[in-house]
Amino acid sequence: MADLRATLLTTLSGDATLTTLLTGGVLDVSTMPQDQGGAGSAPRESDGITIQPHARVRFISATPLSPARLWRLSPKLHGVEVYFYQPRGYDIIDAAMRRLETLLHDTYLDADDTRLAHFEFAFESTDLTAEELEGAAMRFCRFTITLVRA
Amino acid sequence: MNLGAWLSGRDAVDTSVRAERAWARIQDRPAVITLVRDGAARAAQTVRIEPYRQRGIQEATGGAGMSARQSLSIFGIRDHATETDTDIERDDRFAYDGKFYRVAHVNLFPGEVQALAEAQS
Numbered sequence: 158m159a160d161l162r163a164t165l166l167t168t169l170s171g172d173a174t175l176t177t178l179l180t181g182g183v184l185d186v187s188t189m190p191q192d193q194g195g196a197g198s199a200p201r202e203s204d205g206i207t208i209q210p211h212a213r214v215r216f217i218s219a220t221p222l223s224p225a226r227l228w229r230l231s232p233k234l235h236g237v238e239v240y241f242y243q244p245r246g247y248d249i250i251d252a253a254m255r256r257l258e259t260l261l262h263d264t265y266l267d268a269d270d271t272r273l274a275h276f277e278f279a280f281e282s283t284d285l286t287a288e289e290l291e292g293a294a295m296r297f298c299r300f301t302i303t304l305v306r307a
Numbered sequence: 308m309n310l311g312a313w314l315s316g317r318d319a320v321d322t323s324v325r326a327e328r329a330w331a332r333i334q335d336r337p338a339v340i341t342l343v344r345d346g347a348a349r350a351a352q353t354v355r356i357e358p359y360r361q362r363g364i365q366e367a368t369g370g371a372g373m374s375a376r377q378s379l380s381i382f383g384i385r386d387h388a389t390e391t392d393t394d395i396e397r398d399d400r401f402a403y404d405g406k407f408y409r410v411a412h413v414n415l416f417p418g419e420v421q422a423l424a425e426a427q428s
Contacts, residue, residue, distance in 0.1 A: 186371050195374035196407045196427035206343045206400045206407065213371040240371040244346070289367040289374040291400065291409045291427055297370055 161268040161304075162187070165237065166214060172260060178253045179241075181211030189213075199242075199290055208293050210243040212253065222303065230272075235302040236279070242293045247284050250296050254281065261300055273305040325418025326387035333382055340381075342399040342410075352393055355382040356403065358426075367427065374427040381410070383420035393420045 159167065162185065169175055169183040176182075181200030190198050200209040219235040239257060241250040262278040280299040287295040333355040340356075342349045359378045367374050383393025399410040405428060412423040 189372075194372040197374070197405070199372075202346075204343055204346075204348055206402050207346055215371050238370065240369075287369045287372070289369040289372045289427070291407055291425075295369070 159268060160270040161266065161274055161302075162216060164266050164268040168260065168266065169212070169214065169239075169257070172256070174256045175212075175253060175260075178249050178256065179210050179212050181209030181242075183212045183214060186213050186215040195289055196291060199293075208242060208244045208290055210241075210249045210253070212242070212257075213240040214238075215240070217299070219304070230305050232273075233304045233306075235304045236299055237276075237302060238297055238299045240295060240297040242287055242290060242295050244293055247294050247296065250294060254296065254298055257298065270307050271304060272307050273303065275303040276300045277303070320417045322386045322417045323388050325416075326384050326390075327418075329382065329384045329419040330387055330390055333384065338403060340401045340403050340408075342395060342401050344396060344399050349394060349399075352383070352391075352395075354393060354395075356380070357382070377406075377426045379408070379424050379426055381408075381422040381424050383422070384418065385415065385420050386418055395420060395422050 166183060166185050184194065186194065194213060200211050201207060202209055215238045217236040217238055219233040222232040222234045241253050243249045258278055261276040264276050266274045268274060277300060279301045282297045285295045287293045333353060336355055337353045338356045339351050339353050341351045357380050365376045367376050383395060384390055385392040395410060395413055397410055397413055401408050406426040408424045408426050410422050410424045414421045
């Protein structure tokens with residue numbers, strides 16, 4: 158098996174529906190170049206210019222969860238954000254977000270470094286543009302993870 | 308040139324002469340680019356690209372990425388006697404010298420096209 162980060166990436170990258178929608182793939186922000194994947198490292202269509210629809214996964218900060226009652230388990234409320242991009246329009250992004258919610262909301266992922274990792278949908282952004290990617294269409298969503306480390 | 312006529316504003320603009328001068332300036336430092344418009348590549352064109360002089364570094368930061376950005380002018384021609392008009396529109400895209408460009412605005416002048424663009428890398 159693998160740690161939670163790798164397990165989540167494998168889960169998303171291995172989903173046929175997401176893969177069909179996101180031809181540029183599902184990328185892990187933590188493994189991208191120092192600029193965290195600026196214009197120079199965005200996946201492009203065969204013309205070398207148009208940005209491919211893709212997603213980027215970024216884990217965010219964790220906070221203790223009910224430490225007074227559950228201190229023996231040291232549970233944390235962790236989070237993960239998934240950013241979706243396409244060159245223009247939001248149809249692919251919308252479809253990919255719906256699929257992601259189906260895949261992750263109220264689900265458990267088994268990983269080497271966790272005893273429990275429960276995902277819940279928490280937030281979905283409005284339509285945005287990614288100024289760092291030449292104004293590509295962008296939306297992001299956030300899932301909370303109730304996490305108990307192994 | 309009739310200086311008196313020019314000062315009074317009666318001197319007609321010779322567009323072809325201006326176009327020839329613009330083409331000469333482009334040839335001094337030409338850049339061959341292929342614009343992509345609505346996902347389709349256009350024919351290759353020769354223009355001149357000149358960055359604005361700016362102090363410091365400009366960066367665009369998003370939730371999951373960060374790019375360096377720079378504003379530039381792209382010079383082309385129109386109404387030249389022998390050369391084809393530069394075909395450039397707002398939101399055209401192209402890559403050149405490792406950077407990715409987006410055209411933000413196009414100004415038309417007698418004999419010349421000047422576009423403002425942003426480069427990211």
